[in-house]
Amino acid sequence: MADYQLIVIGAGPGGYTAALRAAKLGLHTAVIEDRECGGTCLNRGCVPTKALLHASQVWSDAHHCAGVCADGASLDLPALYRHKDEISQTLSSGIEGLFRSAKVTLLRGRARITAPGCVEITGQDAGTVTAEHILIATGSVPARPPIPGLELAMTSDELLKGTDRLYRSIVIMGGGVIGVEFATFYSDLGCEVTVIEGLDRLLPGMDRELGQNLAQLLKKQGVRVFANSMVQRVEQGKDGLTVHFTTRGKEDFVTGEAVLSAFGRSPNWKGLFADGLQPETDGRRIHTDENGQTSIPGIYAIGDVSSPVQLAHVAAAQGTACVERLAGRTPSVRLDLVPGCVYCRPEIASVGLTEADGKARDIPVKVGKCTLFANARTMIAGTGRSFMKVVAHAQTGVLLGAQLMCEHATDMIGQLSQAIANGMTARQLLAAMRPHPTFEEALGEALEELVAKLPE
Template identity: 35%
Template sequence: MAYDVIVIGSGPGGYVAAIRASQLGFKTAVVERESLGGICLNWGCIPTKALLKTAQVFEYTQHSKDYGITIGDAKVDFEAVIKRSRGVADKMSRGVQFLMKKNKIDVLMGDGKVKAKGQVEVTDKDGKATVHEAKHIILATGARARELPNLKIDGKNVIGYRQAMVLPQQPKSMIVVGSGAIGVEFAYFYATLGTKVTIVEFLPRIVPVEDEDISKELEKIYKKKGIEIMTNASVEAVEAAGNGVKAKVKTQTGEITLEADVVLSAVGIAANIENIGLEAMGIKTDKGRVVVDKYYQTNVPGIYAIGDMVPGQALAHVASKEGIVCVEAIAYNEKKYAHKPETIDYMNIPGCTYCAPEIASVGYTEKAAKEAGYEVKVGKFPFSASGKASAAGATEGFVKVIFDAKYGEWLGTHMIGANVTEIIAETVVARKLETTYQEVLDSIHPHPTMSESVKDAIEVAYGEAIHL
């Protein structure tokens, strides 16, 4: 078959790129070796949120008396918890199947690779290979769990995020190596359901990409939940011990041995750039990622790459936007689109972590803003002073805003609290519009809401606090 566009990979970058290509009049196909929706819908963003919601509901039952409700002894049916998560994922994947049909996109099931210029080879599960032609080939093969040399994922003693979502039974104890989004989300899920969890983080603080105040707050809250946290520490070796494992952990004061049922490796991701034809085509890579220009074309004309396999934040919403920008640029060059798309501002990408309390951030941290030469105004508003948060029984955390003292430019926002991932978009839009602090304060925020805490934090930054 001959196509205008073939997308290899159907994750949030690939399937979105395919739909936009079809909308713009391109005959489009998408190649997928496993399940439509990729890792995000099937093994990442969506099913993990289902697990985390279960943990939250269980936590509510444990604290129901705080709301004036008495509930009997609530128990966790771990098998049912996992089944619900898989059901949510399957439903979303079927939704992508519907979108492919709706947009008249051919789905080619199998492993895809660039065979030659303008050619994609697809090998199905039976080993049968077919070659399809395309003027434009978009690589969107995503990423997988990164493995450390001394922490190989074997699916039994050391597991990755995929195994963590479908364990046959709940472990009594777990060591989580790495405290990025994946690590702290699973730590919350398992700890809330009753597993004894220990987090081991190589760097001096957990969630190390976040503002330092966020890290301190989450560590305080997690310790209160009974999660043990070891920073400036590394797992040097893991060995089987009876029905569990022994992990040798190097700390600043010496080496210790931790015992647990299982170790979860959550030390980041590695791009899927192997066996897709990069070497044969001479496509450049750097530090394990594909090198692209601002419209995601590789050094080989007609071949593009988006999502986790290119430099930038490895986030679903980033991959989706990269796919749209890539396809719109192609369409513009072929006179199918009226204007060249605006490139992505990677300094205005929201990051969200769905532990409890949630974390959401965008823009400069306080430290990064100062290192960039800004004189800053900083405001923090605790949710303990929020009427809506108090009514909801969700007073943990705060909103922190950072502004340029000279011009009032909104440099960044960092939040930790209930549902803050739903609030961060205000900052993203405001920064895109180059809004100043005064314009935000002049915009009336609804009361009572947790979102008005953003306005309250800005008032604190400028010495105009009303509710604090």
């Protein structure tokens, strides 16, 4: 008889959510983790980054808000990083408490799958444990492409460990979510920032207008942005680190006191399987079927280790769906509708289809858009160019997507995700009264423009 019905390897958002859901559904569950509970998101990613961004926004607002004089204000960077660590530690301890309450066994150490249903642990709780099912939720690590001199650059993991002083200048290689959030943080604090992105715009995985507008706003703040630029090498110079890159075939370079490698993240499963036990992969990610099962029966994988969409809430939803299927339940959350959030200034959030997606898939769509130039809350906040777009099927009016670039976009995207998940039309969503003065008022205007384009 197996020791457990389910063993989850990894206590990040996907792993701990899956374990707690499994326990609630009556499965005898254990979690194996060799670091802090909460994984990358809680300890080296989403949460600590947002703690830094909150502080940098307070600093920036204090220095740019009309009627506020912040002369004499000072920045205590070590205290800021301590506060960040305290938040992560508190939340991590909270997860351990949830495990205890749910009677989920937490095993400390590094896991190695030696056979289906069998896991060897090295470390504090060394030994061998067995289970009917194994769920891999080991997340990802910063990507390290083969660029000469890249070892001179920091990863986001290293940068989040903290420094005792603010860099005078920083070069960020990569204009995705990680890159633009750190660009926002350092720009807020007055650091000289350069962002180099290989594709034609920032945030290349999102609606084109979002990345283009963000680049304009960052440039107004003094950030240098180089798109369509490929990094060639990083070198140590007498004035700092020099990043050499090519832009449209022309060579260029920029020097900074520090360099951040923000080329995304790679699935983390090295050393997880014993010799002779290898799941099917694409060379990077572990392949899974519609139930989350790998090519090895009884072994499942969720989150960054198997999914091209590397988001904490995706991992959590996949983990929940996987254990619900194991317990004979129908998954409670749609896995095909993924909200994306970027905590730049102003915030960016999107869900569902863009107008370009509709055209690419031969889906007839109409788009309603509202710019927030005359929105009272936006004028008060002084956040610059902001907009909301909503996308609906051209014949039925059913909502298919939304793209927001405005204050509190990450908090507002949930209602649009809910509307799309439930097949609501633009007219139905427009029926709700929106309070004044709010940023959300603009959503009503965008919906009004959309409805005017739809058939009666």
